[in-house]
Amino acid sequence: MATATYDADLKLFVNGAWHASEGRDAQPVFNPATGATVAEVPLATAADLDEALAAADRGFKTWKATDVEARAAILHKAADLIRQRTDRIATLLTMEQGKPLGEARGEVAGAAQLFDYYAEEAKRAYGRVLVRPTGQRSIVIKQPVGPVASFTPWNFPVYLMAKKLAAALAAGCSVIAKPPEETPGSTSAIVQALADAGLPADVAQLVFGVPDTVSRHLLASPVIRKVSFTGSVPVGRHLMKLAADGLKRVTMELGGHAPVLIFDDCDLDRTLDMVVPQKFRNAGQVCVSPTRFYVQQGIYDRFIKTFAERTAAYPVGNGLEPTTKMGPLANRRRPDAISALVDDAVAKGATLAAGGERFGDGFFYKPTLLADVPLEARIMNEEPFGPVAVARPFATEEEAIEQANRLPYGLAAFAFTENGRRANRLGDLIEAGMVGLNTFNISGADTPFGGVKDSGFGSEGGPEGLDSYMVVKAIHQA
Structure with a gap:
């Protein structure tokens, strides 16, 4: 094929x-x-x-x-x-x-x-x-x-x-x-x-x-x-x-730079089952792609370890091949742009947990996870529009909401928690045109799709x- x-x-x-x-x-x-x-x-x-x-x-x-x-x-x-x-x-x-x-x-x-x-x-x-x-x-x-x-x-x-x-x-x-x-x-x-x-x-x-x-x-x-x-x-x-x-x-x-708030009461394995394919869908070239992962401290290390393992094993190749789950980036400009953001984050102290390099004859870039990314890194402030996830730990719900709302973007945001009252608060307080609670399914023919702020x-x-x-x-x- x-x-x-x-x-x-x-x-x-x-x-x-x-x-x-x-x-x-x-x-x-x-x-x-x-x-x-x-x-x-x-x-x-x-x-x-x-x-x-x-x-x-x-x-x-x-x-x-x-x-x-x-x-x-x-x-x-x-x-x-x-x-x-x-x-x-x-x-x-x-x-x-x-x-x-x-x-x-x-x-x-x-x-x-x-x-x-x-x-x-x-x-x-x-x-x-x-x-x-x-x-x-x-x-x-x-x-x-x-x-x-x-x-x-x-x-x-x-x-x-x-x-x-x-x-x-x-x-x-x-x-x-x-x-x-x-x-x-x-x-x-x-x-x-x-x-x-x-x-x-x-x-x-x-x-x-x-x-x-x-x-x-x-x-x-x-x-x-x-x-x-x-x-x-x-x-x-x-x-x-x-x-x-x-x-x-x-x-x-x-554009967007979607935050994902992951609380320690979520079903972490089920959450990761959703997170990994959504992050690398269309090689991350999605305006609502989950990108900024804020993970509660108690489950942060486990989250990073499992996310990195799944990221490293994610099948990448020609989109016409039946085993491929992620194809190349869409044009020759994108791998260079992604490389520059990843290199900047690592230089500023982020940990490269998986991926982080180009490969192949086309416009390929490996699925990538960056951990402990400092706020001053460009990728924490600029939409990468590529197969890169960035992660930081948080302690309290208030801190997580503050980080979710920190940027001028407000297209989509996601949160994973089994606490119903918290879910209601997050839906009210997160500044985004669309909020997914325990789901990434926020787009449909009958669904309004749009953002706020920038x-x-x-x-x-x-x-x-x-x-x-x-x-x-x-x-x-x-």
């Missing part, structure tokens, strides 16, 4: 037509397990972006007037097609991004679920009727915000793109999607499924390009009324500044995700 063929024909999708690389610059696409170039993706020109904007403007006018049942039927059909094409999409995803094939299949299944969920949720975008004197009426209705520009990252390119597309299309918006250039084949397959499901030609556009060039061009246009971005804090700030000039609505799902604002998923693509209008009649 490791010799699978990369079979994507990479193009832009604008106004219902696929456009190849003729006359356009192109960017190589790499297989991160080998470092080899597998394809080239065409980059949109200014003329392409203008055509996409014009199409999105036309598409919005027709799509918002389309009956919600008709919209739902198309989204359901797209979900069916994605499921039918799971093997091909997942293989492309693994060859572009590196994650194990089983994880890729799960991501594709999650994308299909999102289209099904929002197909039905669109029918429940209810308004309100207000109490007024006899003969008068006041109603509150929800309407689509307008054409949307969506920007998605390379760590979950299929799922995150689907999360934005499904909600926006269900609300009645048109969309210009700019997925990552690292993963064009798998994301193009999602747009192809929508087109094959009968989505009108001018409702969804797919463009690749230099990120700063594309974002500046799209956000400068009055056509775009909403920006949805998932990615780093610095880029999020940059896009917010661009959006401010046009007073465009913004949803930002930015981790952004607004939610995707659930009815909150649909609302983010709608505006509220009050109509009064006397």
